[in-house]
Amino acid sequence: DALLGLIDQAGIVGMGGAMFPAADKLRMSLRHKIETLIINGSECEPYLTCDDRLMQEQGVQILGGIRYLMQMTQASRCFIGIESNKPDAIEAMESVCRDEAGIDIVALPALYPMGSEKQLIEAVTGIQVPSGKLSADVGVLVQNVATCIAVFHALRFGRPLTHRVITLSGDALEEPTNVYAPIGMPISEIISQCGGLKSTPERIVLGGPMMGKAIHNIHAPVTKGTSGILLLTRQEVPHPKASACVRCGRCVAACPMSLTPLDLVGALKQDKLDEASSLGLSDCLLCGSCAYVCPAAIPLTEFFDWGKQTLQRQRLSEQKS
Numbered sequence: 001d002a003l004l005g006l007i008d009q010a011g012i013v014g015m016g017g018a019m020f021p022a023a024d025k026l027r028m029s030l031r032h033k034i035e036t037l038i039i040n041g042s043e044c045e046p047y048l049t050c051d052d053r054l055m056q057e058q059g060v061q062i063l064g065g066i067r068y069l070m071q072m073t074q075a076s077r078c079f080i081g082i083e084s085n086k087p088d089a090i091e092a093m094e095s096v097c098r099d100e101a102g103i104d105i106v107a108l109p110a111l112y113p114m115g116s117e118k119q120l121i122e123a124v125t126g127i128q129v130p131s132g133k134l135s136a137d138v139g140v141l142v143q144n145v146a147t148c149i150a151v152f153h154a155l156r157f158g159r160p161l162t163h164r165v166i167t168l169s170g171d172a173l174e175e176p177t178n179v180y181a182p183i184g185m186p187i188s189e190i191i192s193q194c195g196g197l198k199s200t201p202e203r204i205v206l207g208g209p210m211m212g213k214a215i216h217n218i219h220a221p222v223t224k225g226t227s228g229i230l231l232l233t234r235q236e237v238p239h240p241k242a243s244a245c246v247r248c249g250r251c252v253a254a255c256p257m258s259l260t261p262l263d264l265v266g267a268l269k270q271d272k273l274d275e276a277s278s279l280g281l282s283d284c285l286l287c288g289s290c291a292y293v294c295p296a297a298i299p300l301t302e303f304f305d306w307g308k309q310t311l312q313r314q315r316l317s318e319q320k321s
Helices: 002-007 021-030 050-057 060-075 087-096 116-123 145-157 188-193 250-254 259-269 273-278 289-293 300-321
Strands: 036-040 076-083 103-108 139-144 162-168 177-182 201-208 211-216 226-230
Touching: 002 021, 002 060, 002 139, 002 145, 002 201, 021 060, 021 139, 021 145, 036 116, 050 087, 050 139, 050 145, 050 162, 060 076, 060 087, 060 116, 060 139, 060 145, 076 087, 087 103, 103 116, 116 139, 139 145, 145 273, 162 188, 177 188, 188 226, 250 259, 250 289, 259 273, 259 300, 273 300
Parallel strands: 036 076, 036 139, 076 103, 162 226
Antiparallel strands: 162 177, 201 211, 201 226
């Protein structure tokens, strides 16, 4: 309880992008018996390299955070999942954890979206998390490498979460790099510290190109969940024109949650939210895989995002009633 209180006071959230409060996630997980701790170092989004650099340069701090998390959860084993296209990170973490009992490095295939919690659990342990259930229900807790570092700093030194490492990339940027930036700092100020812009970006994205959010204001602040700032040129941003669905089934094959996106989007176009929910809308990761492979260029992810938000508003309204 004391450790959870310190994590809460430090303002630590999931730094992989979800921004769910770390202390609340741990409290929810501790209602179950946690046997396995998985540290997410896969970083499957294109462009982003901040977690890769953290594993290469701050492996000792990551290990310190893992020890605290294992102490709190009483987990008997820990796996650090890293995609095989990050050999330097794998080597660095193996060197740090060589003498640690119960901690193993797992080289994962470089597939998107390997960084998703349910996909990572299945790839590392072979366990499938049932629909509507949490990872804690199968005895697993997943944390990001940057969250581990934040936990270590909070518990060892009493430091709150005030800074994070961010990837700056894109062809519109003069000097693509990783920076250690204060949370709340304007994006424009960070860009100027990295040599400025070569050209006017066609699109500014917070996060990765698949699951990130496009913004229009370059003076927007960095948040705790901002893993990347992408300044993309027109050549990097596709401009396809949407057409009618050709029923090719590529979206079904690409969906990591085994959903049928073509049926889901059909229900949402007709405002049939209950039907979309029964088809598994709540299980959608919003990973963008279906929209990426769609030859008709249908904005599937935008439909699913709208549907999930609408359902959430309905549930909140029902709870208030």
